[in-house]
Amino acid sequence: MSRLRIVGGTVHDPANGVDGEVRDVCIDAGRIVAEVPSGTPTLDARGMIVMPGGVDIHSHVASSACNHARRLLVEEHSANPVAAPALEAGIAPARSGTGGTLPTTFTTGYRYAGLGYTTVFDAAVAPITARHTHAEFDDTPIVDGGFYILLGNDEYLLRQVDAGERDRARDYAAWMLEATGGYAIKIVNPGGVQAWKSGQRNLTAIDETLGSSRVTPRAILETLADAANTLRLPHPVHIHCNNLGQPGNVSTTLATMDALAGRRAHFTHLQFHCYGSGAEGKTGGWSSAAKQVIERVNGDPHVSVDVGQVMFGPATTLSADGPAQYLLQASSGRKWTNIDVELETGCGIIPYRYEERAAVSALQWAVGLELFLLAADPWRVVLSTDSPNGGSFEAYPALIQLLMDRAARDEQLKRVNQRLLAGSALTDGLSREYTLNEIAIITRAGPARLLGLRHKGHLGVGAEADVTVYTREDDRARMFSLPRYVIKGGVLVVEEGQLRRAPAGRRLRLAPGHDETVVTDLRRFYDAYGTVAFDNFPVRGLRDAPLELG
Amino acid sequence: MPAPGRGGASRPSQVGHVTCLGCGCACDDIALTIAAGRITAAERACPLGVAWFGDGRVPDQVQVDGKPAELERALDRAAAVLGEARGSALVMLGAELTVSAYGTALALADALGAATDSVVSEPAAAGILAGQRRGRATATLGEIRNRADLVVYWAVDPDQRYPRYRSRYAGAPPALHLADGAHPRTVVSVSVGSDAGPADADLKVALTPAQELAALAELRAGLLGRHLGGEALPSGVAELAGRLTQAKYVAIVHDGEPSAERRTPERAEALIALTQALNTPTRAALSTLRAGGNRNGAEAVSTWQTGFPFAVDFSRGAPRYQPHRRAGTPEASAPSAVLVVGAVESLPDPLRSSLQRVPAVVIGPRASAAPFPAKVAIDTGVAGIHEAGIGYRMDDLPLPLQAPLPGPRSAEAVVRDLMGRLASASRAAR
Numbered sequence: 019m020s021r022l023r024i025v026g027g028t029v030h031d032p033a034n035g036v037d038g039e040v041r042d043v044c045i046d047a048g049r050i051v052a053e054v055p056s057g058t059p060t061l062d063a064r065g066m067i068v069m070p071g072g073v074d075i076h077s078h079v080a081s082s083a084c085n086h087a088r089r090l091l092v093e094e095h096s097a098n099p100v101a102a103p104a105l106e107a108g109i110a111p112a113r114s115g116t117g118g119t120l121p122t123t124f125t126t127g128y129r130y131a132g133l134g135y136t137t138v139f140d141a142a143v144a145p146i147t148a149r150h151t152h153a154e155f156d157d158t159p160i161v162d163g164g165f166y167i168l169l170g171n172d173e174y175l176l177r178q179v180d181a182g183e184r185d186r187a188r189d190y191a192a193w194m195l196e197a198t199g200g201y202a203i204k205i206v207n208p209g210g211v212q213a214w215k216s217g218q219r220n221l222t223a224i225d226e227t228l229g230s231s232r233v234t235p236r237a238i239l240e241t242l243a244d245a246a247n248t249l250r251l252p253h254p255v256h257i258h259c260n261n262l263g264q265p266g267n268v269s270t271t272l273a274t275m276d277a278l279a280g281r282r283a284h285f286t287h288l289q290f291h292c293y294g295s296g297a298e299g300k301t302g303g304w305s306s307a308a309k310q311v312i313e314r315v316n317g318d319p320h321v322s323v324d325v326g327q328v329m330f331g332p333a334t335t336l337s338a339d340g341p342a343q344y345l346l347q348a349s350s351g352r353k354w355t356n357i358d359v360e361l362e363t364g365c366g367i368i369p370y371r372y373e374e375r376a377a378v379s380a381l382q383w384a385v386g387l388e389l390f391l392l393a394a395d396p397w398r399v400v401l402s403t404d405s406p407n408g409g410s411f412e413a414y415p416a417l418i419q420l421l422m423d424r425a426a427r428d429e430q431l432k433r434v435n436q437r438l439l440a441g442s443a444l445t446d447g448l449s450r451e452y453t454l455n456e457i458a459i460i461t462r463a464g465p466a467r468l469l470g471l472r473h474k475g476h477l478g479v480g481a482e483a484d485v486t487v488y489t490r491e492d493d494r495a496r497m498f499s500l501p502r503y504v505i506k507g508g509v510l511v512v513e514e515g516q517l518r519r520a521p522a523g524r525r526l527r528l529a530p531g532h533d534e535t536v537v538t539d540l541r542r543f544y545d546a547y548g549t550v551a552f553d554n555f556p557v558r559g560l561r562d563a564p565l566e567l568g
Numbered sequence: 569m570p571a572p573g574r575g576g577a578s579r580p581s582q583v584g585h586v587t588c589l590g591c592g593c594a595c596d597d598i599a600l601t602i603a604a605g606r607i608t609a610a611e612r613a614c615p616l617g618v619a620w621f622g623d624g625r626v627p628d629q630v631q632v633d634g635k636p637a638e639l640e641r642a643l644d645r646a647a648a649v650l651g652e653a654r655g656s657a658l659v660m661l662g663a664e665l666t667v668s669a670y671g672t673a674l675a676l677a678d679a680l681g682a683a684t685d686s687v688v689s690e691p692a693a694a695g696i697l698a699g700q701r702r703g704r705a706t707a708t709l710g711e712i713r714n715r716a717d718l719v720v721y722w723a724v725d726p727d728q729r730y731p732r733y734r735s736r737y738a739g740a741p742p743a744l745h746l747a748d749g750a751h752p753r754t755v756v757s758v759s760v761g762s763d764a765g766p767a768d769a770d771l772k773v774a775l776t777p778a779q780e781l782a783a784l785a786e787l788r789a790g791l792l793g794r795h796l797g798g799e800a801l802p803s804g805v806a807e808l809a810g811r812l813t814q815a816k817y818v819a820i821v822h823d824g825e826p827s828a829e830r831r832t833p834e835r836a837e838a839l840i841a842l843t844q845a846l847n848t849p850t851r852a853a854l855s856t857l858r859a860g861g862n863r864n865g866a867e868a869v870s871t872w873q874t875g876f877p878f879a880v881d882f883s884r885g886a887p888r889y890q891p892h893r894r895a896g897t898p899e900a901s902a903p904s905a906v907l908v909v910g911a912v913e914s915l916p917d918p919l920r921s922s923l924q925r926v927p928a929v930v931i932g933p934r935a936s937a938a939p940f941p942a943k944v945a946i947d948t949g950v951a952g953i954h955e956a957g958i959g960y961r962m963d964d965l966p967l968p969l970q971a972p973l974p975g976p977r978s979a980e981a982v983v984r985d986l987m988g989r990l991a992s993a994s995r996a997a998r
């Protein structure tokens with residue numbers, strides 16, 4: 019189907035200032051066009067809601083770490099067999115799989131599309147494993163995929179930071195993006211993972227030095243933020259701060275934001291970084307510091323965030339933040355995988371569960387909602403659960419309901435453990451309810467803009483024809499769980515609520531260009547300390563060309 | 569036989585940075601010399617690697633009922649054999665194929681509603697299952713090379729079956745986080761019965777198989793400041809306990825594959841538990857030695873496609889894990905037909921024996937030399953010699969595989985073609 023007219027839907031296209039207008043959307047050759055000839059096939063969307071396809075700015079779907087987690091989640095997979103969908107006969111056979119918090123690759127593609135999401139970024143890929151990520155994305159149908167490369171604990175970069183070689187660090191980052199086929203720079207617990215591997219265990223303040231070097235989290239953050247901005251990467255550094263999940267970590271989070279003041283920066287799964295150290299007058303406990311942090315975000319147009327909402331139920335914590343995961347296994351006693359990845363980063367995996375009756379889980383749930391509900395600019399506050407860390411991406415519809423429906427939210431608030439919620443703005447009665455337009459911003463238009471994807475997240479002429487059509491329902495969770503139609507690149511993939519087609523997605527990657535002298539130095543480093551031949555490091559033969567910068 | 573290689577008939581040529589799948593070390597620094605369509609030298613390869621590359625020539629035949637046949641006819645016959653076995657076939661992933669070939673074979677198994685398995689050895693399977701119960705603390709091999717100041721070889725001397733493990737991943741400096749000098753790390757050999765550690769170790773501990781679990785429990789208890797008592801253990805165990813906590817980064821190396829001594833299946837879990845516990849007083853990683861042929865690659869793709877690393881049954885329309893009903897064992901259902909995708913010589917003995925009695929289709933390197941009467945045998949190239957793609961090292965790092973020689977048809981293409989025929993036949997039947 020190369021041409022299509024979506025007729026009479028109520029369109030929410032906030033990037034183009036369209037807020038609930040009844041209009042047609044025309045598609046030709048995979049793009050949105052102004053008009054199509056008469057006789058073009060139509061899709062009746064009268065009474066329905068039309069939005070661009072969803073864009074997930076932060077998920078874990080296709081990585082070596084994900085696969086180590088899948089291997090660990092044997093009980094979850096055994097309990098969730100998923101039959102192959104009944105696709106229209108085509109070249110690629112429909113595949114069965116297993117679900118749970120980290121579904122198999124084909125199931126992941128089907129389920130994202132089934133929620134109306136058409137673009138997904140994996141937020142944490144160790145560069146040396148990028149080849150694996152591409153292979154997983156090759157088996158993840160429908161969605162366009164990209165990934166962020168983990169820098170900030172890698173030996174070569176830390177040497178450049180120590181030596182004050184910021185230009186070389188920038189060229190190294192550029193080379194890494196091109197060599198791996200990555201899209202953005204991800205920083206996880208800057209310096210802390212290296213400390214975990216070296217016996218220092220962790221870095222817990224942004225001016226703490228790594229061993230006897232001059233390397234601090236602040237220096238790493240500044241170096242990489244400047245690199246991303248100088249290289250004019252479409253997405254700024256994507257930052258997972260030090261001290262994830264620790265009570266009192268709000269001071270680290272605010273200090274990190276202050277350190278990068280004036281620079282573009284994206285702070286990810288912010289919810290996990292907004293904890294005070296106890297209610298007023300008490301120490302050593304937990305409390306919400308969401309208000310403090312979101313006020314800081316509201317006042318700084320250079321800062322964007324995704325929330326990393328916790329949803330009650332099963333989750334899998336999966337992170338390059340080895341020291342944070344060590345602490346979680348020590349406190350939870352759950353099974354735990356730790357993988358130290360040579361010269362680059364770490365990886366920790368723990369199956370987890372957030373419970374309404376558990377005080378810390380309830381606090382985390384409330385903190386995430388506070389961030390959403392106190393956010394002044396939805397264009398800079400993106401919906402995420404850090405899937406599967408705060409819960410699966412399949413919980414997005416339930417999260418949307420919490421944001422759009424105060425009564426549903428208050429009902430759940432009554433059920434959760436209240437012990438740590440004193441002082442939470444949520445308990446003071448936040449009355450805000452997100453509008454459909456705001457939902458369209460935080461799930462597609464906003465993340466597309468923050469990622470610099472000019473042809474995604476909107477329905478203007480020239481945009482990629484990724485469109486989701488929802489049946490209007492008062493039950494927002496149900497409405498967003500079951501799109502009536504999903505169109506990806508002009509192909510009708512979900513029809514009458516059923517997944518019918520599963521075309522291959524594209525790979526979104528960059529090749530920003532670098533000074534070649536860094537390659538000589540890098541080769542020398544890898545020849546001395548690496549175990550993979552330097553010439554074998556770059557991923558070659560990728561299917562899709564890099565996106566153009568600028 | 570395959571056509572002449574890149575070097576042509578007369579002038580030898582060199583291909584660098586070739587990955588060897590002779591064992592799980594997957595050394596990717598091999599330089600091959602190719603002349604007249606043959607590999608004439610494999611620089612830097614160990615004896616295992618030299619043997620694995622050989623001269624690079626493999627059979628190139630297509631057979632039906634043991635007789636030469638056209639590929640088209642062979643594929644039609646294969647589709648007929650497997651089509652009759654829908655819901656009760658076995659798809660067996662052998663060694664020496666690329667990840668994409670394994671993925672395609674799993675797609676075919678999914679479409680057929682077949683059971684699948686791969687050549688994960690019994691001890692390796694026990695290790696994977698232990699990791700699924702407990703998790704694990706591990707590292708990629710370069711981390712061991714650059715950090716481990718104490719390396720404990722538990723019932724294995726890698727020089728025997730993983731000849732370059734020590735020199736590439738746990739050998740002499742340069743290492744980023746170890747002092748330069750002749751002796752930057754301490755080596756401990758723990759022998760268990762006839763499974764001996766390296767002879768040149770700084771500390772040697774000899775255990776009987778009966779003492780092994782008690783020793784591991786004692787080491788772990790020692791980390792908690794406790795002494796279990798019980799069975800008398802060699803004094804080296806106490807010394808080892810002290811060294812473990814004094815080290816900055818401990819690597820415990822054990823063999824995932826079968827060895828001379830029939831080991832207790834609990835060994836893998838006890839080693840995992842010890843290594844995890846060591847991460848409180850210090851840092852530690854367990855390194856599991858695995859055989860070559862891209863076994864880890866088959867497990868990786870099976871995991872991302874099905875959620876399980878091996879022994880996956882699609883007969884109920886979705887993956888089910890059957891690790892205790894391995895192919896060829898008495899616990900497994902008898903298949904009505906078998907498709908082998910991969911090198912036949914890698915199949916476990918019980919399965920090979922059973923293939924004397926079951927209609928079999930074999931697609932893979934040296935398929936025509938299968939030691940059982942295959943209905944259809946289609947020779948393909950070997951991953952990393954004739955087929956490019958991805959291969960996995962024993963630590964699950966993905967590496968590029970080159971195709972320095974032209975070879976027979978690609979296994980992935982043949983399986984894809986077969987899948988298309990099965991799909992057409994299925995549609996026609998509806």
